[in-house]
Amino acid sequence: MLTLFHHPLSSASRFIRLVLEEYEEAANLHEENVFERRPVFLELNPACTLPVLQDGASGPICGASAIAEYLDETRGPLMRERRLLPETAIERAEARRLVDWSLTKLEDEVTHYLVRERALKRQLPPEQGGGSPDSGVIRAAKTNLKHHMKYFAWLAVSRNWFAGEKMSYADLAAASSFSVLDYLGEVSWDEEPGLKDWYARIKSRPSFRSLLAERVKGLPPTSHYSDLDF
Amino acid sequence: MLTLFHHPLSSASRFIRLVLEEYEEAANLHEENVFERRPVFLELNPACTLPVLQDGASGPICGASAIAEYLDETRGPLMRERRLLPETAIERAEARRLVDWSLTKLEDEVTHYLVRERALKRQLPPEQGGGSPDSGVIRAAKTNLKHHMKYFAWLAVSRNWFAGEKMSYADLAAASSFSVLDYLGEVSWDEEPGLKDWYARIKSRPSFRSLLAERVKGLPPTSHYSDLDF
Numbered sequence: 001m002l003t004l005f006h007h008p009l010s011s012a013s014r015f016i017r018l019v020l021e022e023y024e025e026a027a028n029l030h031e032e033n034v035f036e037r038r039p040v041f042l043e044l045n046p047a048c049t050l051p052v053l054q055d056g057a058s059g060p061i062c063g064a065s066a067i068a069e070y071l072d073e074t075r076g077p078l079m080r081e082r083r084l085l086p087e088t089a090i091e092r093a094e095a096r097r098l099v100d101w102s103l104t105k106l107e108d109e110v111t112h113y114l115v116r117e118r119a120l121k122r123q124l125p126p127e128q129g130g131g132s133p134d135s136g137v138i139r140a141a142k143t144n145l146k147h148h149m150k151y152f153a154w155l156a157v158s159r160n161w162f163a164g165e166k167m168s169y170a171d172l173a174a175a176s177s178f179s180v181l182d183y184l185g186e187v188s189w190d191e192e193p194g195l196k197d198w199y200a201r202i203k204s205r206p207s208f209r210s211l212l213a214e215r216v217k218g219l220p221p222t223s224h225y226s227d228l229d230f
Numbered sequence: 231m232l233t234l235f236h237h238p239l240s241s242a243s244r245f246i247r248l249v250l251e252e253y254e255e256a257a258n259l260h261e262e263n264v265f266e267r268r269p270v271f272l273e274l275n276p277a278c279t280l281p282v283l284q285d286g287a288s289g290p291i292c293g294a295s296a297i298a299e300y301l302d303e304t305r306g307p308l309m310r311e312r313r314l315l316p317e318t319a320i321e322r323a324e325a326r327r328l329v330d331w332s333l334t335k336l337e338d339e340v341t342h343y344l345v346r347e348r349a350l351k352r353q354l355p356p357e358q359g360g361g362s363p364d365s366g367v368i369r370a371a372k373t374n375l376k377h378h379m380k381y382f383a384w385l386a387v388s389r390n391w392f393a394g395e396k397m398s399y400a401d402l403a404a405a406s407s408f409s410v411l412d413y414l415g416e417v418s419w420d421e422e423p424g425l426k427d428w429y430a431r432i433k434s435r436p437s438f439r440s441l442l443a444e445r446v447k448g449l450p451p452t453s454h455y456s457d458l459d460f
Contacts, residue, residue, distance in 0.1 A: 047327075059320070059323075061327070066323045070323045089304050090288045093291040096299060097277075100293050
């Protein structure tokens with residue numbers, strides 16, 4: 001049995017949850033608040049980041065990229081047509097470039113800031129960084145988001161799926177980040193209709209259902225969050 | 231023929247150069263200053279990050295992780311005993327965790343700051359972030375470095391190589407970061423003798439020679455940088 005340490009507002013955690021759902025792999029989900037720095041969790045992952053996967057007695061496997069590669073190596077070939085990394089090395093490289101874009105670049109320039117300012121700061125004590133949101137930081141992150149949305153919209157209209165003909169890790173990683181941003185009501189979908197169409201396609205997949213049904217305590221999502229016809 | 235876009239003070243670039251040397255793959259090296267945001271380079275990699283690899287007519291392959299996976303898929307199996315990712319999925323996950331540690335966590339908390347403050351700021355015009363080094367930033371990065379060194383020293387004395395019995399991507403990624411920091415004279419090797427022994431082993435490999443011979447214009451390395459008996 002798989003156990004996944006995750007957080008509902010962690011894009012990287014959502015990415016792995018989507019991969020597990022697409023592969024119909026059941027997993028025990030354990031919600032981890034990394035700010036608590038629990039000794040038991042630090043022993044699993046001294047970097048104290050999410051997600052972390054345990055596969056029976058194997059593991060821990062730390063970080064979304066390492067987990068995604070592990071799932072590809074151990075489950076991917078059995079999935080045949082539904083495998084989430086493309087077939088050729090060069091197409092796989094393109095999928096990985098875009099996973100990295102969503103989980104590192106978009107995360108570092110946008111998602112991380114908006115999650116911290118809009119959600120985490122309300123829940124944390126001051127000594128862990130809690131407090132009032134910083135409107136300057138929010139404004140800068142929103143400006144950055146516009147550039148990222150333009151790039152992803154260009155991908156969405158130029159290709160069938162982000163990394164080529166078939167849906168891949170590239171789509172699931174981006175959808176994870178956008179679902180977190182959408183929960184917070186930060187995505188102006190009507191500004192990028194091509195991106196909206198892509199998100200509508202991916203949001204209506206069965207793998208997305210449990211994410212859309214989940215609620216963060218004390219922080220309701222924007223009104224259209226779970227709406228498939230948004 | 232391979233072409234690698236790199237920078238001498240980019241740890242991620244050095245990592246791929248070491249992998250190519252270990253695999254005895256010749257490559258044209260093209261030094262790229264990402265601050266210039268050259269349109270031709272932005273077309274190859276819109277994220278404007280290093281390294282970027284072109285494999286003949288294939289590519290571009292953007293980012294150290296995507297390149298490392300690509301080289302493993304296209305060259306790894308032919309390398310047999312010298313393959314730089316371990317055999318089992320769980321050991322490969324451990325190697326990837328540590329690559330990510332060096333190229334993301336150590337980079338974000340230490341290397342990035344010291345390279346910027348100690349080297350890049352001297353070379354850049356003010357509108358691109360040039361200026362005097364910020365001693366507060368340098369001090370904070372140095373404090374962070376001590377914690378990272380302790381962790382890597384623990385790995386060095388607990389295991390034969392960082393990710394297990396054999397040298398792997400985990401060692402080359404860490405050695406890349408430490409070689410950049412060592413160029414800048416920022417590593418107090420005598421504080422962590424176990425880590426020093428590991429670095430001496432890896433520094434004396436033929437794959438390291440070209441890095442040790444390279445000089446950044448206007449910025450000589452610390453006196454022991456190329457010395458194998460440091």
